[in-house]
Amino acid sequence: MSWFRCVETRPWASLRLFCLPHAGGSAVFYRTWAREVGPAVELHAVQYPGRADRMSEPMVSDAHRLAHLIAGAMAPLLDRPFALFGHSMGAVVAYEVARLLQERGTPPVHLFASGARPPHDRGEDRVAGRDDDGLVEALAELGGTDAEVLRDPELRELVLPYVRNDFALIEGYRYRPEPRLNVPVTVLAGDSDPHADPGAAAKWRQVTDAGPCNVRVWPGDHFYLTAHRSEVIGEVLRTLEVPVGP
Template identity: 75%
Template sequence: MSWFRCVETRPWASLRLFCLPHAGGSAVFYRTWARETGPAVEVHTVQYPGRADRLADPMVTDAHQLARLIAAAMSPLMDRPAALFGHSMGALLAYEVARLLEERGTPPVHLFASAARPPHDRDDDRISERDDDGVVAALEELGGTDAEVLQDEEMRELVLPYVRNDFALLERYGHRPEPRLKVPVTVLLGESDSHVDAETAARWRELTDGEPFTVRTWPGGHFYLAEQQSRVIAEVLRTLEVPAGP
């Protein structure tokens, strides 16, 4: 099954935007982005295996392997300029995908890293090793809507395996210092995010030689993106110098 969900193909679009969801997330998180980005951008959202309409596909347990699979799937779609937007776990994966694309001679024009600690500055929390209630509690602390769904026992049985897998993937991740990124980076975060603060987010600067490098802070917590969607998309379009949507 395809790695990407595209609500509306736009052959005339000057740029493609690839969006990577958070831990436990799916392509549905970005389902309304195409409407707001407008005709100049074609939005593709990664659908990780083991969830939603890819529930039957084996989950990937290694971040580097997952990035390689995503980058390979992107290859036929790199005939136009492309940017990457990753939220939380998606930011780490977007970073690794960007490095792979650079190595292959098709670098993205920009990397947007949202609500994520820099890949070389990980915390040591082992959420994946908690019991089910502990994993749900971690989701509630982050503020994701998935936590509400997981009050239902049947939904827990369906969803918790891939949520736990995603947390384990992050916890096992080891940063490799080379190759160094050359892509411009914009880091976005919620001002009350308990997972990452502005000082920590600024350390993304240590990972790229690309210019410009920008840190943007928005009202809200870890999922500030849901509340600030229109403003964030406007920032993305401004940064990429493409016309705003309707």
Template identity: 75%
Template sequence: MSWFRCVETRPWASLRLFCFPHAGGSAVFYRAWAARIGRAVEVHAVQYPGRADRLADPLVDDAHRLAAMIAGAMAPLLDRPAALFGHSMGAVVAYETARLLQERGTPPVHLFASGTRAPHDRDDDRVAHLDDDGLVAEMVALGGSDAEALRDPELRELVLPYVRNDFRLIEEYAHRPGPRLAVPVTVLVGDADPRVTPEQAARWTEVTDGAFRLEVLPGDHFYLVPQQSKVIAQVQRDLAVPAGP
């Protein structure tokens, strides 16, 4: 099963944007981006195993191994410049993927890290060990899930295994020493995010020798849903691609 979901292939596009979902997320989170980011960009959303149309595929609970698998799958798609965008857990996986691509001589042209602390500055929150009710409560508190839907026992049985896996992945992630990135990094964060402050997000500047930008937008952990147009506009500006469809 393919690692990427591309709503519209664009042979004429000047670059590809690979989008990495949050913990418990899937490629559908970025489905609307292709239509809104403009025809100069071909959007590929990462589909992690163990969910959605990859439900039968084994889960991966190690960020370094997941990044290696994604970087390998990206190889045939690197005939054009590539940028990476990751939200929350996805930002860390995107960062580790960027490190591997740089090591292999095909670095991304830009890394966008959204809604998370710098990879070498992790928090001590632990969620993966909670019972089902506690895990659902945490998801609802972050603002990314429908509380009513998660009261459905059948839906819980389907969703919670990969949600718990993803929380375990990010909670057990440890940054490994190595060369700094040499690519531009833009960090975006909501001003009311309970998981990361703008000051904590600013520490991403310590992992790159490239240009660095921090953008703070109104909202909580999932600020990028109501602020989608502003997030996409920032991506367009940083990638120097035309705005609009």
């Protein structure tokens, strides 16, 4: 099955934006973005295997392998300029995808890293090894999942395996200093994010050789971009110098 969900194909669009979800997330997280990016951008949200309409497929538990698979799947879609946007786990995977595509001679024009500590400074958070209640508690602390919903045993049985897989993936990620990234990076963060505060997020400056790394901060927790979706999309469009449209 395809790695990407595109709500509306736009053959006239001057640029493609590939969006990578957080741990436990799916392509639906970016579904409402498609209209707001406007006609000049064709948005493709990555659908990781093992969830949603790819529930029957084996999950990927290694970040470097996941990046290789995504980069390979992108190949037919690199006939026009493109950018990468990743939130939380998705930011680190997007960084690895950017490095792979840079090596292959088709780098993105920009990388947007949202709600994530930088690849070389992952912190000490360990969630994957917790029991189910502990995993639900961790999700509630981050603010992106309704803990009450996950009290349903049937839903837990469906959701928690891929949530645990994703936390294990990012907690097991090992940074490789080479090759250096030569792509502009913009970092986006919530000012009260318990996982990636603005100070930690600013360290993304150390992973690119493409000049200044801009940091943008909004009020909110790890999922600040839910409440500030329009402003975040506006920041992306301004950075990419494409028209802001309805």
